[in-house]
Amino acid sequence: MNRSAIFYGAIIVAVLAVILSVYYIVPGYYHILTTHDYNSGHPTHAVAFAVVAVICIIAALIYRPRSVVR
Numbered sequence: 001m002n003r004s005a006i007f008y009g010a011i012i013v014a015v016l017a018v019i020l021s022v023y024y025i026v027p028g029y030y031h032i033l034t035t036h037d038y039n040s041g042h043p044t045h046a047v048a049f050a051v052v053a054v055i056c057i058i059a060a061l062i063y064r065p066r067s068v069v070r
Contacts, residue, residue, distance in 0.1 A: 003063050003064075003065055003066070004065050006059065006063040007060050007063045007064050007065060010056040010057070010059040010060035010063065011056070011060050013052070013053075013056045014052075014053045014056035014057050014060065017049045017050070017052040017053035017056060018049070018050070018053045020045075020049040021045075021046045021047075021049035021050045021053065022046075024041070024042045024043075024045035024046040024049065025041050025042070025043060025046040026041060027039065027040050027041040031045070033045065
């Protein structure tokens with residue numbers, strides 16, 4: 001697989017994970033993927049998505065495209 005594809009894919013997933021992390025921490029919205037109290041904040045889900053975001057950021061740093069020096 002191309003390094004650029006992994007890099008950009010990891011960036012996209014990281015941004016989505018950060019958005020979902022904020023979504024789950026803010027109370028007052030209907031939160032999907034929860035089994036109880038849909039309208040309260042869910043710190044466990046927020047932390048899980050934050051961890052996914054950090055993993056994707058690390059992957060993006062590892063697979064960033066190399067610059068060509070002439």
